[in-house]
Amino acid sequence: xxxxxxxxxxxxxxxxxxxxxxxxxxxxxxxxxxxxxxxxxxxxxxxxxxxxxxxxxxxxxxxxxxxxxxxxxxxxxxxxxxxxxxxxxxxxxxxxxxxxxxxxxxxxxxxxxxxxxxxxxxxxxxxxxxxxxxxxxxxxxxxxxxx
Numbered sequence: 074x075x076x077x078x079x080x081x082x083x084x085x086x087x088x089x090x091x092x093x094x095x096x097x098x099x100x101x102x103x104x105x106x107x108x109x110x111x112x113x114x115x116x117x118x119x120x121x122x123x124x125x126x127x128x129x130x131x132x133x134x135x136x137x138x139x140x141x142x143x144x145x146x147x148x149x150x151x152x153x154x155x156x157x158x159x160x161x162x163x164x165x166x167x168x169x170x171x172x173x174x175x176x177x178x179x180x181x182x183x184x185x186x187x188x189x190x191x192x193x194x195x196x197x198x199x200x201x202x203x204x205x206x207x208x209x210x211x212x213x214x215x216x217x218x219x220x
Contacts, residue, residue, distance in 0.1 A: 075147040075196045076213050077125035078106075080140035081118045081132060085111060093118060096135055102128050105216050106150075106179030106190050121150070121179060121190060123217055149191045149200055150179070150211040159189065162208060169202045171195055180220070188216065 083089040090109065097104065106121040117140060122128040132139060151162065166173055172194045179188040188211055193199040200210050211219075 074200065074210065074212050076121060076150050076190075076211075076216070078148050078190070079120045079122055079125050079128045079132065081120075082138040082140060083116050083118055085114055085116045089116070090118065093132075093137065096137075097122070097128060097131070100127075100131050102131065103220065104180070105220055106177060106188065108175070108177035108190070110175075119175075119177065119190075121148070121213075121216065123213075147192075147196055149193060149196055149203075150188050150216065151191065151203060151208050162189070162191075162203070165202060165206050165208070166191075166193060166199060169198070171199050171202070179216070188219075 081093060083093060094104070103123040104120050105123070106119075108119040110117040110119075120128070129139060163173065174192045174194060176189060176191045179190060191199070204210055
């Protein structure tokens with residue numbers, strides 16, 4: 074059950090991120106998780122929103138430059154627990170010959186636990202293995218409910 078994220082290339086200059094978020098705010102699009110990566114003259118913004126399809130459409134209509142490769146659109150979201158520390162999750166993934174391409178945490182916090190967004194080189198295999206190890210995989214519906 075990979076979750077869709079929205080990835081946008083922005084000029085690396087003051088106000089660019091604010092413009093993007095203000096634009097989504099105008100359409101009342103909630104952002105549950107956000108990652109910013111610096112790449113010199115531009116930045117890559119990754120977001121989990123309440124409706125990735127609608128957010129994508131709105132941003133494309135406004136001529137924002139979206140990154141649309143599969144690696145920029147599908148991620149797995151897990152809920153960390155006392156038992157499921159990041160070190161345990163990384164070990165499970167690594168022991169099964171999977172590579173974590175990137176990760177970031179979200180604004181979703183429940184009783185001291187947080188949602189971790191993972192992009193792994195094989196999402197379906199990663200989700201299966203994590204579930205077999207009793208790691209909670211979150212759907213977008215569950216994230217919306219918890220936010």
